[in-house]
Amino acid sequence: MTAPLLDVQGLRVAFGGKEVVHGIDFHIGAGEKLALVGESGSGKTVTALSLLRLVQNAQVQGAARFAGAAGGERDLLALSEHALRGIRGKEIAMIFQEPMTALNALYSVGDQIAEVLELHEGLSKRDAQAAAVQLLADTGITEPERRARAFPHQLSGGQRQRAMIAMALACKPRLLLADEPTTALDVTVRAQILDLLSALQQKHGMAVLLITHDLNLVRRFADRVAVMESGHIVEQGPVGGVFGAPQHAYTRRLIDSRPTRDVVPPPTTDAPPVLAAQGLRVTYPVPRPGIAGWFRSGAFVAVQGADFRIAPGETLGVVGESGSGKSTLALATLGLLRHDGALEVGGQRWGAGSTQDRTLRRTMQVVFQDPFSSLSPRMTVEQIVGEGLTVHSPELDRAARRERVLAALADVGLGEAQFPALLDRYPHEFSGGQRQRLAIARALIVDPSLLVLDEPTSALDVTIQKQVLGLLQRLQRERGLSYLLITHDIEVIAAMAHRVIVMKDGAILEHGPVEQVLEAPEHPYTRKLVAATVAG
Template identity: 60%
Template sequence: MSLLDVKNLNVAFGSSTVVHDVSFSIAPGEKFALVGESGSGKTVTSLAVLRLNQDARYGGSILFDGNDLLKKPEAAMRAVRGKDIAMIFQEPMTALNPLFTIGNQIAEVLMLHEGLSAKMAAQRAVDLLDKTGIPEPARRALAFPHQLSGGQRQRAMIAMALACKPKLLIADEPTTALDVTIQVQILELLNQLQHEENMAVLMITHDLNLVRHFADRVGVMERGRLIEAATTHDLFAQPREAYTRKLLASHPTRAVDAVDDSSTPLLVAEQVRCTFSIPMGWFKKKEFVAVDNVDLTLKPHETLGIVGESGSGKSTLGMALLRLSSASVTGRIAFVGNPISEMPSAALRPLRARMQVVFQDPFASLSPRRTIEQIVGEGLELHQPKLGKTGLRDAVAQSLAEVGLAPEMMSRYPHEFSGGQRQRIAIARALVLKPELLLLDEPTSSLDVSVQQQVLLLLAELQRKYGMAYLFISHDLAVIRAMAHRVMVMKDGKVVESGTTEEVLSHPRQAYTKRLLAASSYSTLEEGRIGAPGQE
């Protein structure tokens, strides 16, 4: 008997139907994956199982343990959510409450569904954080979501979802924000728990090689319809649909030009050190070194890839280089000859148009109260006020078209888009000013494989056209291999290895770099190519 049986599911918002007649089933202990491009209806379908799509109308039936979830009253659904069916959301920063510590949020689930005391729930929360690979779990349990890195927030979400040992775990892009070594750990953890508890898993992902290593069966969605479903082996070996074959054939390919070694550096950083002050009681504080004496140079037209595990200091360094970090920063930073590390904020403001950033979590960085036209055009209004209303609108439309979004979408709001579409909006907002320096913090982490390749080719073309330099932070070594001229490997705030992309990724010297590459080979093959069907 199936644990979950979705029959002829339809999901509509207003007059628009976005999921059409979808049917699939999941047996107890089975791992089923839904894959497809951004906007194909994967996440809407998974949210329908818990009736979490706001203002949606449902048709068909969703049977869980023989009971139709679409007919349950809301009070009964609250008892199901978190206990029998748990969910790992795609964007942890928006799913976690910013006013409560990580430990309190995990403990709340345990106290509500399992009746544990506050003390026992707090200890279980620490144990769960430790199990998902978060360092210093007792200290991290006392941290607020904004005090954790993107990968650590994702692991905290996983710990919360697994707290009550649910019968069905819905995992919406569970490894999107995780570095390659933690991806392997999380997959092994999910496999272990799935075997121990006979837990079923519904995985939503754009990472086809993760699916190949993890899922028993796969369903492929396109434009709200389930067009193909088969065992994982059969789907990768003999895909029936042309759309599935296109997904399987998509992989990052290198499309960057050589850099002029004689050109004057655009960005120079010397002995950059970033520290945070951590409270240790009423009157004591401890200094935490997030970035430790880092030197780097970046030339026009060049891409510097910064890689390392979650918490290694990659994003903190990137923010510090653009004077956007909340840390205490020392050292010298010069941009186009200007010593920006020494400049007051008012003097630095005119240079902001020349250096932009694409943040890791697009939903958290896009204002929910502003339209896409207002979000993308905000920088132009500030830095190019003479454009006028028509010129501004035309520039926004062009920027959206460059990242593959229709100009007609300008009147919509961020919540109306999928995760991948929101990431493209964030890229359009940064590109609209045609900056000389662009900090890309995991810019393709939430994009499906085909759109990922489109965005990488777009970034390479824009680099050629406008001469932009990129600081490219990523845990995806296939993407770094495709985009970067040079690579810098970070661990515990220090640079442990650097050099050309070929030197570092093909002939690593340090054991840490070799470990990252070994973990990456779990889902990628040589030269950054996504594994072909049937290859292991």
């Protein structure tokens, strides 16, 4: 057996004396693809960053022997900072999770790629710029000359990730560390980036250490997998063997964490729809080019005349990629955006006047994508969850309000037995899944009939996602709630929705029962979304 390209032995990482990675061992062969899998906080990203000593204030022990291009093994953890600079970017490169924060906003994409080539390859400025354009072309970016002159904010998420890949591959590294390279991308773009990485990996013969929590991505991409839990590698081996016959309980839990469908058909009733929209249209003013823009602005149509209805106890899913108009549709439905067309809530016109709208607003609440940013860090749990009661039930005294808050928290699985002094805690004292439960409790406390769920699980790990979806399914059965579910995840739609709308560029392309739309999609775009999910 040939010596591995990278051999990690007894890696320990600690912060302020507290150990977060506990003596792990793994290796990567030349040209091999190893996936390091685990939930947030498992230590997988810290492990990858520690190999290049990119974690500030970390105490790192152990050995990471790397077989460089010049021959001979070097222990990355024992090298000087000067020696490591010659390896970073040249022999070992990294793709970070969020390219918008990893790329420098003050420099064009082409300049940032060229800088790597000038530093490590000694190319002249002109040659480095030409090579940067070619690298962008190799990653499939259209109009690479123009994109090279663009700044990061002028590119889409997929284009920024391709630029990051171009920068990482500029010096043809022997090992690529890819930290959640597709997490922030739409499902079709995710598939494109994965195919691109596979093609470039085969072309250059480099090894890849893939950091991810997405098991579908691992199945499609990796040769071997190492599963991390709480700083320990609990299981590793070939992907087929580990996923086909997992030995550790944590691995089995990850594999079983795909969303499962547990919904009942909505009740048959003569009651008016909880929400009805006809010709819903949202436009934004945009500047017009030339002299004409001095006198009149143009218009960007974000939602193009949407028609839909949501019955009591029904979930309507709205699926589409970023920029499709689905979140704009949700905000307009909530009355938070100016719109044209007709909206009715419970048979009454939405937007008729402030008094009627306030009464109707109680029946329609929202749960946002990121609970950390949607919950005030300065308010306690009691203040956050009970806030709606001060508006819609001002007659309640403090004791009655506290009783309602505790009941809402119990409904979402949070109690003082589990969290002592629960009502006096702040959002930062909870995990992501627990914060999302707080957000759901805040919405439920005013007894709504409709919840608008805007990507309610996309910021959560797979096991927590399954728990939150199970909670929403239970609440729908017990309370008869209706949901307007906004997501880009086909698996979440399949688990939750009764009917589904497919949106692209502000238009509804397909609409129907979820089984019909997902199992026999009629529109090419829907088929593309479903195929990307199955392939992933």
